[in-house]
Amino acid sequence: MKDKIINLLAAFESGDIGKSFPLEYCLPVYHCVSDENLPHTKHIIRYKNTRQFEEDLDFLSKHFQFVNWSEFKDFVRGNFKPKKKIALLTFDDGFSDFYETVVPLLERKGIYACNFINPAFIDNQDLMFRCKASLIVDTLEKKRTLNPEIYPLLSLEELEREAVKQQVLQIQYKEREILDQLAEKLELDFRAYLQEHQPYLSTEQLKILTQKGFGISSHSWDHPLYYKLSLNDQLETTNRTFSYLKENNFLYESFAFPFTDFGVSKSFFDELFKNEDLFCSFGCAGVKLDSVAKNFQRIPMETGEGTEKILKRETAYFKMKKLINKNTIVRK
Ligand SMILES: [Zn+2]
Structure with a gap:
């Protein structure tokens, strides 16, 4: 029923999503892009093929301005005045198709992306x-x-x-x-x-990606569900990853929650942001605001639909929630 109402409202959203999109920033999140059958992800992620991914990028480019990490930081600080609303492209989990398939496409189009990785799986040491x-x-x-x-x-x-x-x-x-x-x-x-399949990025590839200007950042050590961990365990897996990123000169200024930040308390964020290197964190609850101002919500793009449909639905849902003052996640 909820989905029906949202889809109906989404149908009334104007064609110009760049105008109607309710926030000044759009933060899409993907895991992988492949034209192949990937047994380790196909039953858990509805990943897109290269054609679908390229269509997403072209649609986003038309309505938003892609930014890199330093432009994003400047934008948040109010020092960057974009021509359009901005978009920051993100990937989670550090899969090797990012290097093989995604990056060549992004380089051709001049688009930056950040990949949030789990060090436990880098170099194919283990599988999530x-x-x-x-x-x-x-x-x-x-x-x-x-x-x-x-x-x-x-x-x-x-x-x-x-x-x-x-x-x-x-x-x-x-x-x-x-x-x-x-x-x-x-x-x-x-x-x-x-x-045989080398599903994850190698240390060597992470270094090359960093040299090319892409972001390699934190997604916790081995991908636990945060709200099921004690505060101590949450901090341990997070901080261990920051040390790893810093040692390797990767992007240690951001952190994206594995799975979801649902149920994560304010006290975790209070502890997290004691780390002065950290600029912000990311969840993936769609178009939503967060009572922790430095925690930005991203939009899951692997729903089996194209960008236009996803953004229209997210916009309609946000507006509906706004009417009842429920478009901000409140942390206690
Ligand atoms: Zn993940």
Whole structure:
């Protein structure tokens, strides 16, 4: 019902999204762009192909002005007067298609982007637990018969394959060891997959990207869900990543929450911004304001739709929420 109303309102948004867009900045977030079938992401992310991604960029370029990191900072400080509303392009998770597919396209178009990475996975040392879940689902779809030893691991008695897949996709960060146990029972070798497919960026590539002027910034050490962590654990995974970025001369001025900043308390932000190097942080709740002024919300672009549709819907939703004073996330 909510979606129906929003889609209906979105249909009335004017064609000139640059004018009707309710904020002065637009912050799209992607994970990967590929024309290939990627088993480690296909069951968790509706990533776009290069044609769709290029269409997104062309649409955004028409209505917004892409900025780089220093222009974005100047804009926030009020020292940069753009001709149009600005757009800062961001990527999360440090996947290698950023280097192979995205950056060549961005260089051709002269567009900056920042990639928020998890050092635990750089150089393909390990696979993020959600990617492991995606790979397991992919294996479940391909196997003719399943090892019955997987059912107790999932506390399932049911042998329905669809139920098994759903259960695998529900596994949380704290239970992530189950994914390794399942993989073993399914004869799925994550190490071999990492070796063969190299899904993550290497240290060497991060250095080249930095030299080329792209941003490599923080997305926590290994991608936990923040609101499920204690304040101490939240700070530990965040600060460990900042030290890594600083040691390697990457962009240590920003941080993007893995998954969501939903439920993250004001006390975390108070501690976070004691780090004077930090300029701002990013969530991904769409077009929204935040009671923590230095926390900017980005727009998820991997919804299976094109930019115009996403921005119109976000705009309609923002305006609707504004009527009832609910367009700001309030942190306690
Ligand atoms: Zn992420």
